[in-house]
Amino acid sequence: xxxxxxVPSRYCDGISRRSALKIGAFSFGAxxxxxxxxxxxxxxxxxxxxxxxxxxxxxxxxxxxxxxxAHLDTWDLKPDAPAEIRGEFKPIKTNVAGIEIGECFPKIAxxxxxxxxxxxxxxxxxxxxAYQCTTGYPHSSLAAMGGRPSIGSVVSKLCGSVDPxxxxxxxxxxxxxxxxxxxxxxxxxxxxxxxxxxxSGPDMANMTKNTTNQAHLGERQKLLHGFDTLRKEMxxxxxxxxxxxxxxxxxxxxxxxxxxxxxxVTKEDPKIRDRYGDGRPYxxxxxxxxxxxxxxxxxxxLVQAGARCVTLSFGRWDSHEKNFNLVRDHGxxxxxxxxxxxxxxxxxxxxxxxxxxxxxxxxxxxxxxKEGGRDHWPQVSSAILAGGGLKTGQVVGSxxxxxxxxxxxxVSFGDVFATLYQSIGLNPDxxxxxxxxxxxxxLAEGKVMKELI
Numbered sequence: 001x002x003x004x005x006x007v008p009s010r011y012c013d014g015i016s017r018r019s020a021l022k023i024g025a026f027s028f029g030a031x032x033x034x035x036x037x038x039x040x041x042x043x044x045x046x047x048x049x050x051x052x053x054x055x056x057x058x059x060x061x062x063x064x065x066x067x068x069x070a071h072l073d074t075w076d077l078k079p080d081a082p083a084e085i086r087g088e089f090k091p092i093k094t095n096v097a098g099i100e101i102g103e104c105f106p107k108i109a110x111x112x113x114x115x116x117x118x119x120x121x122x123x124x125x126x127x128x129x130a131y132q133c134t135t136g137y138p139h140s141s142l143a144a145m146g147g148r149p150s151i152g153s154v155v156s157k158l159c160g161s162v163d164p165x166x167x168x169x170x171x172x173x174x175x176x177x178x179x180x181x182x183x184x185x186x187x188x189x190x191x192x193x194x195x196x197x198x199x200s201g202p203d204m205a206n207m208t209k210n211t212t213n214q215a216h217l218g219e220r221q222k223l224l225h226g227f228d229t230l231r232k233e234m235x236x237x238x239x240x241x242x243x244x245x246x247x248x249x250x251x252x253x254x255x256x257x258x259x260x261x262x263x264x265v266t267k268e269d270p271k272i273r274d275r276y277g278d279g280r281p282y283x284x285x286x287x288x289x290x291x292x293x294x295x296x297x298x299x300x301x302l303v304q305a306g307a308r309c310v311t312l313s314f315g316r317w318d319s320h321e322k323n324f325n326l327v328r329d330h331g332x333x334x335x336x337x338x339x340x341x342x343x344x345x346x347x348x349x350x351x352x353x354x355x356x357x358x359x360x361x362x363x364x365x366x367x368x369x370k371e372g373g374r375d376h377w378p379q380v381s382s383a384i385l386a387g388g389g390l391k392t393g394q395v396v397g398s399x400x401x402x403x404x405x406x407x408x409x410x411v412s413f414g415d416v417f418a419t420l421y422q423s424i425g426l427n428p429d430x431x432x433x434x435x436x437x438x439x440x441x442x443l444a445e446g447k448v449m450k451e452l453i
Contacts, residue, residue, distance in 0.1 A: 288316025
């Protein structure tokens with residue numbers, strides 16, 4: 001059978017050719033699940049779901065800042081606080097009067113009118129994982145029946161695919177040593193058929209041309225040749241005509257160049273790629289994610305191709321020591337990539353249809369520790385958003401003088417997710433999903449933020 005780990009080795013003897021479609025199973029949460037299974041489930045959903053517009057293509061890009069960035073050094077500086085609180089960074093003015101952000105983010109500051117900042121997110125459970133940033137719920141919610149589904153899984157179920165050759169939910173995060181930081185978003189009680197397509201590890205390496213490694217280029221050419229050979233062989237044998245519609249559609253994904261091209265950032269204009277940067281050299285990565293700026297470009301290419309939700313993990317922000325060195329490195333790279341993403345979406349007239357959010361699982365201690373770091377602080381955190389028709393150029397909420405707690409307008413994770421769902425066309429009050437018992441469950445336990453919608 002054809003593998004996606006490098007060189008196509010052999011083909012099976014007909015497509016009942018046992019398991020040719022099993023090459024699709026690598027991409028989803030369950031190893032026993034094929035792409036055909038996913039599309040059968042989606043077809044059933046389209047005939048039973050009452051929520052979402054299947055023809056409208058709106059999307060969300062969720063950038064998880066694993067480890068929890070220091071809110072006092074990014075979006076909520078306290079220049080009048082004592083030195084042991086305010087730290088080394090100074091606030092800089094933005095192009096919106098009255099809004100200042102950290103000095104590591106000059107590119108975002110120059111286009112602050114395209115962004116909105118939430119400074120008062122509360123309710124973090126304190127775990128070092130992406131669960132609340134992908135679902136809006138704590139781990140304990142409906143845990144007995146598999147837990148809450150992530151926004152990507154919900155959108156997959158309620159809205160289905162835009163293009164038959166592009167999965168609606170894509171998780172770009174490569175596996176990290178601290179596995180929880182590379183969680184693309186779990187399918188929860190919806191089941192594995194609504195899990196993320198994960199073109200990570202060796203699969204991503206083979207599907208994406210790496211111009212810095214000529215050996216990879218050769219392997220990619222062999223892989224593409226293998227796909228071409230399999231396609232021609234199947235067509236000549238009229239194998240596709242014997243498949244059901246869902247199996248044919250799954251093969252379309254596996255053999256389509258559209259998905260592979262969307263993930264191949266080398267096909268982008270070099271000037272656009274330079275604007276994003278590549279985030280190298282990766283520093284302070286440890287057991288977390290790399291600062292892979294080109295994944296934000298890949299996310300844009302995927303939503304442009306038809307994906308509805310793309311998640312990724314950017315950097316390792318767990319700054320118990322040398323916090324300011326880490327924020328200088330990660331902050332500068334995030335500034336370049338995030339500003340480029342928003343500029344790029346705007347350039348392509350996609351910004352109103354694509355909501356972008358970047359945030360971590362919690363904030364960090366206002367007081368700097370003896371190692372020059374900041375520790376975990378679930379009491380309050382921040383997020384930055386753009387696109388989706390949101391009312392940008394503003395700050396929502398505030399913290400007290402030392403950045404310890406929410407002072408004005410506390411915002412829950414549920415409030416953020418209600419707003420995200422609304423921005424992509426799903427009313428969080430009117431479009432529930434049914435759990436395994438048949439009981440409808442709200443998409444988010446929160447209220448849409450009227451400041452943003």
